[in-house]
Amino acid sequence: MKTPARNTDLRHLDTSSALTIEERRAILRKRQREALGLTEPRVQIGKFHVPAKVARQFAYIDVSPR
Structure with missing residues (x-):
């Protein structure tokens, strides 16, 4: 053995x-x-880049006057 x-x-x-x-x-x-937390992909919303987590929660809201 x-x-x-x-x-x-x-x-x-050493x-x-x-x-x-x-x-x-x-x-x-x-x-x-x-x-x-800066390694996530970033998404452009308007003129800003935001993390993907925020972009998933983002929705465009119509704020134009009626």
């Missing part, structure tokens, strides 16, 4: 050079946008 392979403890390996500074900043910006 073979001895199973040992797992390597990755806690002590992984700081795995990503460049630009890649780290891009990941940070992506996480910030996700936290703010």
Whole structure:
């Protein structure tokens, strides 16, 4: 019977050079946008862009004087 392979403890390996500074900043910006809810598609209503959640609830209302 073979001895199973040992797992390597990755806690002590230096992984700081795995990503460049630009890649780290891009990941940070992506996480910030996700936290703010800015990753959803945006829909233009009038001259404004709004999140898709708001656009689904939006209905044009006729406000012209009668």
